[in-house]
Amino acid sequence: MNAPVIHNRRDILRYAAAGGALVIAAPIASRVRAQRDGSPFPTPWFEGPVGGFVAINPDETVTIAFPNPEMGQGVDTSLPMLLAEELEVDFDRVSTVQMPLEIMRGEDGEMTWKYAPQGSGGSYSIPGHYEGLRQAGALARTLLISAAAAQFGVPASELVAARGVVRHEASGKKASYGELAAAAASIEPPAEAPALKPQSEFRLIGTPQKMKNARAIVTGEATFGIDAEKPGMLYAVMSRCPYFDGTAKSVDDSAARKVSGVVDIVKIEGPGPTGPYDVQAEGYAVVATSLWAAMKGRRALQIEWNTGPYAEESSGSFKRQCAELLEGTGQIVRDDGDFDAAFANAAETYEATYWQPYVSHAPLEPQNCLADVTEDGVEIIAPTQMPSGASRIVAAALGVDREKIKILPTRLGGGFGRRLSNDYVAEAALISKAVKAPVKLIWTRDDDLQHDFYRPSGMHQLKAGFDADGNLVAWTHRLASASKYYRRPNLPESDYWQAELYPDDFPSQFVNNVRLEYFSARSGAPRGSWRAPAHTANAFVVQSFLDEIAEGRGEDPLALRLRLLGEARELPYEQHGGPVFNPGRLAECLRVAAEKGGYGEKMPAGRGRGIAGHFTFGGYCAQVVDVETDDQGGLRVTKVVAAVDIGTVINPNGVAAQLESGVNDGLSTALRLAINIDGGRVTNANFDTYQLMKIADAPPVVETHIIDNGETPSGMGEMGLPPLAPALANAIFEATGKRIRSLPIADQLNS
Amino acid sequence: MPKLTINGQTVDYSGDPGMPLLWYLRDEQGLKGAKFGCGAGLCGACTVHVNGEARRSCVTPMAALEGASVTTIEGLSDGETLHPVQEAWLAEDVAQCGYCQTGQIMAVAALLETNANPSDGDIDESLTNICRCGTYYRLRKAVHRAAELKSGRAS
Numbered sequence: 001m002n003a004p005v006i007h008n009r010r011d012i013l014r015y016a017a018a019g020g021a022l023v024i025a026a027p028i029a030s031r032v033r034a035q036r037d038g039s040p041f042p043t044p045w046f047e048g049p050v051g052g053f054v055a056i057n058p059d060e061t062v063t064i065a066f067p068n069p070e071m072g073q074g075v076d077t078s079l080p081m082l083l084a085e086e087l088e089v090d091f092d093r094v095s096t097v098q099m100p101l102e103i104m105r106g107e108d109g110e111m112t113w114k115y116a117p118q119g120s121g122g123s124y125s126i127p128g129h130y131e132g133l134r135q136a137g138a139l140a141r142t143l144l145i146s147a148a149a150a151q152f153g154v155p156a157s158e159l160v161a162a163r164g165v166v167r168h169e170a171s172g173k174k175a176s177y178g179e180l181a182a183a184a185a186s187i188e189p190p191a192e193a194p195a196l197k198p199q200s201e202f203r204l205i206g207t208p209q210k211m212k213n214a215r216a217i218v219t220g221e222a223t224f225g226i227d228a229e230k231p232g233m234l235y236a237v238m239s240r241c242p243y244f245d246g247t248a249k250s251v252d253d254s255a256a257r258k259v260s261g262v263v264d265i266v267k268i269e270g271p272g273p274t275g276p277y278d279v280q281a282e283g284y285a286v287v288a289t290s291l292w293a294a295m296k297g298r299r300a301l302q303i304e305w306n307t308g309p310y311a312e313e314s315s316g317s318f319k320r321q322c323a324e325l326l327e328g329t330g331q332i333v334r335d336d337g338d339f340d341a342a343f344a345n346a347a348e349t350y351e352a353t354y355w356q357p358y359v360s361h362a363p364l365e366p367q368n369c370l371a372d373v374t375e376d377g378v379e380i381i382a383p384t385q386m387p388s389g390a391s392r393i394v395a396a397a398l399g400v401d402r403e404k405i406k407i408l409p410t411r412l413g414g415g416f417g418r419r420l421s422n423d424y425v426a427e428a429a430l431i432s433k434a435v436k437a438p439v440k441l442i443w444t445r446d447d448d449l450q451h452d453f454y455r456p457s458g459m460h461q462l463k464a465g466f467d468a469d470g471n472l473v474a475w476t477h478r479l480a481s482a483s484k485y486y487r488r489p490n491l492p493e494s495d496y497w498q499a500e501l502y503p504d505d506f507p508s509q510f511v512n513n514v515r516l517e518y519f520s521a522r523s524g525a526p527r528g529s530w531r532a533p534a535h536t537a538n539a540f541v542v543q544s545f546l547d548e549i550a551e552g553r554g555e556d557p558l559a560l561r562l563r564l565l566g567e568a569r570e571l572p573y574e575q576h577g578g579p580v581f582n583p584g585r586l587a588e589c590l591r592v593a594a595e596k597g598g599y600g601e602k603m604p605a606g607r608g609r610g611i612a613g614h615f616t617f618g619g620y621c622a623q624v625v626d627v628e629t630d631d632q633g634g635l636r637v638t639k640v641v642a643a644v645d646i647g648t649v650i651n652p653n654g655v656a657a658q659l660e661s662g663v664n665d666g667l668s669t670a671l672r673l674a675i676n677i678d679g680g681r682v683t684n685a686n687f688d689t690y691q692l693m694k695i696a697d698a699p700p701v702v703e704t705h706i707i708d709n710g711e712t713p714s715g716m717g718e719m720g721l722p723p724l725a726p727a728l729a730n731a732i733f734e735a736t737g738k739r740i741r742s743l744p745i746a747d748q749l750n751s
Numbered sequence: 752m753p754k755l756t757i758n759g760q761t762v763d764y765s766g767d768p769g770m771p772l773l774w775y776l777r778d779e780q781g782l783k784g785a786k787f788g789c790g791a792g793l794c795g796a797c798t799v800h801v802n803g804e805a806r807r808s809c810v811t812p813m814a815a816l817e818g819a820s821v822t823t824i825e826g827l828s829d830g831e832t833l834h835p836v837q838e839a840w841l842a843e844d845v846a847q848c849g850y851c852q853t854g855q856i857m858a859v860a861a862l863l864e865t866n867a868n869p870s871d872g873d874i875d876e877s878l879t880n881i882c883r884c885g886t887y888y889r890l891r892k893a894v895h896r897a898a899e900l901k902s903g904r905a906s
């Protein structure tokens with residue numbers, strides 16, 4: 001936008017007239033609660049002014065920018081709905097666009113959001129923008145009404161705005177937003193943020209809306225990062241050290257340089273053995289005039305690698321390490337009552353050990369970035385969940401002032417947490433700087449699978465004790481894993497557990513004697529946030545273990561869960577998704593899923609129906625999974641019925657889509673996915689050795705039941721995933737009598 | 752030197768015969784609807800039609816295309832009138848991130864040419880494109896809807 005920006009006296013609101021269009025860029029001085037430990041984000045990330053912007057064009061069309069990157073979670077529709085609700089426009093006339101990263105230097109000299117926070121992760125887009133974007137819409141509407149009041153010569157209080165038109169009932173006068181836009185743009189905004197509608201008056205929020213940019217997708221016109229181009233652009237691919245923290249021993253690039261089209265070979269230094277990752281691995285970039293030439297050049301590169309400090313690590317050695325750690329005593333991170341005594345005196349005891357492998361994000365669009373580093377500044381076009389992180393990493397890598405770095409996030413071909421890290425952006429910026437030209441860096445699939453920030457792998461040991469009356473009196477969860485909280489500046493190893501065990505999760509607050517114990521394992525595999533991070537592992541083990549207990553006690557698994565959860569009440573929840581956990585809402589999800597899914601009905605031979613529920617990042621979800629097995633060890637999930645309570649729902653169609661996505665992601669991961677390590681490196685290289693699920697394994701029926709109780713909204717990106725694996729494992733037990741304690745399921749039903 | 756047609760336009764290709772069609776389409780023809788997901792014929796994101804059949808363009812070398820007729824997603828619709836598969840995709844609101852969807856649509860459009868009304872079993876057997884976002888539930892419904900739309904249009 002080249003329009004002049006007029007700052008008003010309070011500097012809480014900026015707006016600009018551009019070619020007759022009213023452009024509102026309205027940071028509202030509303031603050032959202034700072035995130036606590038356990039959040040996937042650094043603490044300051046969600047603080048600061050919240051806002052958004054809208055352009056009203058003279059032809060009555062409206063363009064709304066969504067601040068957070070769209071990666072399939074539907075923010076290109078749900079976020080603009082928030083603004084459009086208050087603006088009072090027909091949503092059909094709204095088109096939506098991705099906002100570039102908008103940051104500015106604050107009074108304290110630190111960079112701050114110009115309009116609104118702009119990261120996608122932690123299921124936080126909706127809760128993070130629920131107030132601010134509605135306020136931006138209300139502000140725009142107020143200015144349009146003020147313009148109409150001046151034009152009609154009537155008090156603003158007598159005017160009503162609806163469907164893009166401001167009307168004066170008494171005189172019959174009216175004017176459309178398009179007609180009023182230019183005048184509205186020159187009106188001094190009110191000193192106070194306008195009041196928002198009560199929920200009971202919502203007419204757009206809560207209605208099912210289809211994804212705004214769907215037509216561009218089905219015609220192939222949608223532009224992802226990998227599709228970005230600039231004149232004079234060169235292409236790059238990299239050869240990175242495959243060994244964890246390994247280095248290059250020797251390189252012979254003479255043959256690569258002779259490949260037609262190859263322009264240069266650029267060395268990228270590795271990240272150092274302990275500090276935070278900027279780039280993930282040492283390597284060489286082959287820069288060429290075409291992608292194909294760069295790929296051929298890479299094949300011709302001769303590099304010998306040092307195998308690094310983890311050369312002995314394998315999937316098997318890591319598992320043995322975890323098992324050995326569990327033999328000892330770990331770090332006690334929650335200790336209520338006296339677990340040892342209660343367990344020793346319990347009338348019945350249960351114990352089980354579970355295993356989770358490393359898994360990869362594998363978004364279908366491989367990592368890529370177009371970087372253009374010049375004397376004047378830097379332009380980055382990339383699929384990133386965290387554009388501000390891209391800005392920071394480029395500033396650090398190049399030593400450039402962040403105000404000179406422009407970040408244009410594109411639509412992402414999937415994120416799943418992988419693109420919270422911007423290592424590929426740093427690489428592209430370094431390469432562009434070296435060759436003094438715009439460079440498009442593209443990762444291949446083996447690059448992606450072998451240089452991910454994997455979901456942590458770990459071994460979980462659970463024990464529970466019941467008294468003679470059937471009360472749960474003792475509970476322990478002991479976890480040995482390689483935490484994703486490592487290589488972080490100023491974070492001691494004694495805090496690593498915080499990313500992997502959530503101490504307020506069910507059932508810690510429901511047992512008098514509870515102990516959570518963490519063992520920090522050593523591994524060279526890079527780790528990071530993978531959709532619903534530790535909730536995936538913890539829901540699997542806790543919800544599977546409860547089924548084992550119910551089986552042992554001869555109690556109905558649903559009844560056991562419901563009596564442990566108890567009545568609706570507000571319990572404290574310190575981790576991301578808090579500050580409140582209401583077990584009654586989870587119980588209600590379980591009841592609804594059970595009823596709609598026919599849980600408890602007798603199943604024919606070879607079939608099973610399992611249930612599980614979990615609280616994830618402020619949202620409650622329960623699922624009933626139907627499975628059909630055969631005697632060759634095969635299985636097919638035939639139906640999933642889910643109940644979800646995420647408070648006030650913005651777009652029920654989007655909620656269902658995310659639920660379906662979580663179900664399929666959970667199933668795909670449970671069925672076959674594991675990252676394998678051998679000799680200190682990842683051996684999976686493509687989708688033949690990392691077998692993402694295809695339609696043949698996908699449930700033909702997925703039912704979503706939304707419990708909309710008007711509570712504060714949560715997001716929906718992640719909560720549909722954690723219940724799937726345990727509900728499936730519980731269904732498999734009913735069908736076959738076999739307990740799945742280790743993921744993936746792979747061919748376990750065969751043996 | 753292969754001579755082929757792309758979305759009805761004749762092109763002469765004189766570059767490296769070993770280069771996969773995908774890169775020719777994306778980087779030389781500016782047709783970016785076919786996507787790169789695996790480069791090994793495993794995901795289907797790069798699916799186009801070669802002589803009417805679904806083909807994974809990342810493993811189709813240019814040398815194999817002498818005289819071939821290639822259709823990409825950009826050539827699937829009839830101007831502004833979408834192909835029934837595209838219509839069905841909009842009606843069922845299939846896409847999430849959307850990255851796999853052009854390949855999915857091309858695969859389904861080709862399937863419906865040989866099997867006008869695929870059963871669920873046919874779908875399971877013949878559609879092997881990966882959707883990482885897990886849109887399979889709506890995708891299946893959209894295939895059935897596309898079959899209906901297409902036969903409705905034809906009759």
Ligand code: FES
Pocket residue numbers: 786787788789790791792793794795796797798807808809810
């Ligand atoms: S990119 Fe061609 S099949 Fe995956």
Ligand code: FES
Pocket residue numbers: 072364413414846847848849850851852881882883884885886
């Ligand atoms: S919609 Fe994202 S991969 Fe299919």
